[in-house]
Amino acid sequence: MKILVIEDNKSVCSMIEMFFAKEGIEGEFINDGTEGYNRYKSANWDALIVDWMLPGMDGVTLCRKIREEHDTVPIIMLTAKDSESDQVLGLEMGADDYVTKPFSPLALMARIKAVTRRYHSIQSNEALEKGVIHTEHFKINKNTREVFLDGELIENLTPKEFDLLYYFVQHPKQVFSREQLLERVWGYQFYGDERTVDVHIKRLRKKAETAQQPFFHTVWGVGYKFDETIKADEV
Numbered sequence: 211m212k213i214l215v216i217e218d219n220k221s222v223c224s225m226i227e228m229f230f231a232k233e234g235i236e237g238e239f240i241n242d243g244t245e246g247y248n249r250y251k252s253a254n255w256d257a258l259i260v261d262w263m264l265p266g267m268d269g270v271t272l273c274r275k276i277r278e279e280h281d282t283v284p285i286i287m288l289t290a291k292d293s294e295s296d297q298v299l300g301l302e303m304g305a306d307d308y309v310t311k312p313f314s315p316l317a318l319m320a321r322i323k324a325v326t327r328r329y330h331s332i333q334s335n336e337a338l339e340k341g342v343i344h345t346e347h348f349k350i351n352k353n354t355r356e357v358f359l360d361g362e363l364i365e366n367l368t369p370k371e372f373d374l375l376y377y378f379v380q381h382p383k384q385v386f387s388r389e390q391l392l393e394r395v396w397g398y399q400f401y402g403d404e405r406t407v408d409v410h411i412k413r414l415r416k417k418a419e420t421a422q423q424p425f426f427h428t429v430w431g432v433g434y435k436f437d438e439t440i441k442a443d444e445v
Contacts, residue, residue, distance in 0.1 A: 211256040211326060212236045216246030216272065217288060218264055222311075226259070229315045235322075243267030247275065255283055257326050259318075260305075262289030270303050277304030284325035286318070343379050346438050347423070350376055357418070364418055370395070374410050375418065378426070378436035387433040407434070 213230070217223050218241045230237040240246035244266035250258060258276075260269040273285055287305040306325045309318055341352035349358040355372050357364045367375070374395050386394075388404040396406075411426050411434055419425055427435050 211322075212254070213238075213257045213259060213322070214246065214250055214253075214255045215239045215259045216243060216250075216264060216269070217241065217259065217261040219261070222261075222288070225315055226318070229319055233319060241265075243269065243272050247272050250276065257284040257286065257322055257329075259286045259288060259322075262287060273305050274303045282329065284329045286321055286325060288313070343376070345379055345382070347425070348375075348379060348418075348438075350379055352376060359418055367417060368413075371410055371414055371417070375414055378434075381436070383435055383437050383439075385429045385432050385435045390433070 213235055215223060215226055215237055217226075217239065220241070223239045223241075227237055227239065238249065240249050243264035246260070246264070247267055250272075260272055262269040264272070269287060269289070273287065276283070276285065284306045285304060286307045286309060288309050288311060290311045306329075307321050309321060343350045343352075347360055349361075350356075355367075355369075357367060357372065357375060374391070377391075377395050388407040391407050392404065415424070415426050423438075423441065425436055425438055427437055427440060429435055
C-alpha cells in the first residue's frame, strides 16, 4: 500500500513510519496542509491519514476539498478533539474513520486495513461491472479486449491468448491442469492436443512477461498458475 500522511507532529509521524515499515506499507509524510493537498493531487494513494489541526490548510478543509472532487480515496482523520460534535463534523466532511490522539499504532493499523479493504472491494466490484480487471501489473478490459502491462498496451494478442490471460488473472495463484484450461478457456467441445495450452503459455510469456518479472509459472506434474508475487530470482 502507498499511504500519504499529512501530520505536523514529527513524533507521531516517526511512530507511524515505524509501524508502516513493519507492515510493508510505503508511506510519505507531509507536515503542512496545503503542501499535503498538493502532494495528494500529484499521485495515486491507497489511503490518506490527515491531522485535524495543520498549518497552511486544516484537515477538515483538506478532506472537504478532496470529496468535492469526487475522489473516494479512504481518509482517516487524526485529532486531539474528542467531542461527539467534532467527530460528526469530520465524518460529514468526508472522512471514513476518526482516530483520537493519543492512539495505539496497532489500532491505527487495524483502521487502515479496514478502510482500504472496503475501498478496494468497492473499486473491484465497480471495475468488474465494467469488464475491467486491475492487478499490480495488468489492466485488462474485457469489452475492448485490451491488455495493459505496467501502463503499456500489449500488441498482437490473439483472441485465445487474451481469453487465457483473462482467465488466469481472475484466478491468481490457482493451479490449473492443461485439461482444466482446455475445458474452461477453449470450451467443452474442444478436443485438441493438450500441447495447445503449452504453446499459448509460451506465447503469453513472450508477449506479457519480462526477464525480471515472470507471471506464468509451471507447476511440475500439475499444470500452470498465474502469480505476480514471484520474482525471477525466486523461480
